[in-house]
Amino acid sequence: MAVVEEIIRVEADGTLSFGNYELKEKTKVLDFEVEGRLYKAKTFFEVTKLKRDGALVYESLPGTAVHNFKVTDSGVSFQVEGEESSQITLELEPEAEYKYIVNDVTVGNIKSTISGKVSFSVDCEREPQVVQLKRIK
Numbered sequence: 201m202a203v204v205e206e207i208i209r210v211e212a213d214g215t216l217s218f219g220n221y222e223l224k225e226k227t228k229v230l231d232f233e234v235e236g237r238l239y240k241a242k243t244f245f246e247v248t249k250l251k252r253d254g255a256l257v258y259e260s261l262p263g264t265a266v267h268n269f270k271v272t273d274s275g276v277s278f279q280v281e282g283e284e285s286s287q288i289t290l291e292l293e294p295e296a297e298y299k300y301i302v303n304d305v306t307v308g309n310i311k312s313t314i315s316g317k318v319s320f321s322v323d324c325e326r327e328p329q330v331v332q333l334k335r336i337k
Contacts, residue, residue: 202265203219203220203221203222203265204217204218204219204220204265204266204267205220206229207219207220207227207228207229207241207243208229208232208239208241208250210234211267211268213268214270215267215268215269215270215278216234216239216250216266216268216269216270217265217266217267217268217269218241218243218248218250218258218265218266218269219241219243219248219250219260219263219264219265219266220243220244220248220263220265221243221244221245221248221262221263221264221265221281221282221283222245223243223244223245223263224244224245225244226242226243226244226246227242227243227244228240228241228242229241237252237253238252238253239251239252239257240254243263244263245262245263245283246261246262246263247259247260247261247262247263248260248263248264248265248266250266250269255291256289256291256317257271257290257291258288258289258290259288259289259290260280260282260286260287260288260289261286261287262282262283262284262286263282263286264280264281264282264286264288264324265280265281265282266278266279266280267279267280267281267328271292273335274334274335275292275298275332275333275334275335276290276292276331276332276333277330277331277332277333278330278331279328279329279330279331280322280324280328280329280331281324281327281328281329282324282325283325284324284325285321285322285323285324285325286321286322286324287319287320287321288319288320288321288322288331289317289318289319290317290318290319290333291315291316291317292312292316292317292318292333292335293312293316293335294312294313294314294315294316295311295312295313295314295316296311296312296316296335296336297309297310297311297312297335297336298310298311298312298318298333298334298335298336299332299333299334299336300320300331300332300333301331301332301333301334302322302329302330302331302332303329303330304330307320309336310333318333
């Protein structure tokens with residue numbers, strides 16, 4: 201895997217890839233349209249953030265590169281890499297419970313807040329990690 205040089209792009213399978221943790225200065229892409237929705241990506245070594253129609257979708261501290269990001273009714277999946285362990289915040293369904301899986305290993309369950317936010321850490325020191333949050337019915 202590698203950083204996303206163009207900051208945000210749509211992959212052939214319709215998923216999103218975004219983020220460049222190697223940048224020393226904050227770089228933004230505004231009004232990136234996908235299926236009628238506007239995305240804003242901001243990234244550099246300190247933070248990577250993705251918003252859709254003004255609402256938070258993804259944030260990592262420090263910055264990361266995210267590949268094949270996909271949100272469905274049943275959860276979210278993506279690959280993430282960076283230079284060190286990252287704290288990731290996603291905005292999903294409010295007060296829902298998710299099974300947190302990294303590289304096909306179940307780490308545990310996470311419950312979203314009343315506003316739908318979930319936070320977790322991923323050790324992604326230049327080795328891409330496959331992250332899934334599967335909604336528990």
